[in-house]
Amino acid sequence: MNVVDILKNKGLKKTAQRIMLIKLLQKTGISLTEGEIKTEMGDLYDRITFYRTVQTLLDTNIIHRITVDNITVKYALNHSNHDHSENHIHFFCKQCHSVTCLEDIAIHEYRIPQGFETEECEVLIKGMCDKCGKE
């Protein structure tokens, strides 16, 4: 979908940062870290605006966040109009450090003990991706 249409669908204003961030994720087709986004954005990058932009895009389900470990967070585009309940799993490649959205594989509903309440559930499989495995 066209970036302008994505924003319009969600009732969001077309700011330069929002457009740039979505375009970047569309272009690369993979998940990116803040550092990678920063490099690509160049002069347009501004930390405060970046976090505000990311939060808006997360809140409106345009992108999602993938927590790799306590220092690495990646962002990826939501390809469908799936809402949060249809979450998918992610694959982290230990060799090339890429994170792939495995959108066809949904996260199970885990039955957790009474009294506990799930807010977020992330599944990250670690191993070797198809590209690295070939070499």
Ligand SMILES: [Zn+2]
């Ligand atoms: Zn790899």
Ligand SMILES: [Zn+2]
């Ligand atoms: Zn994903």
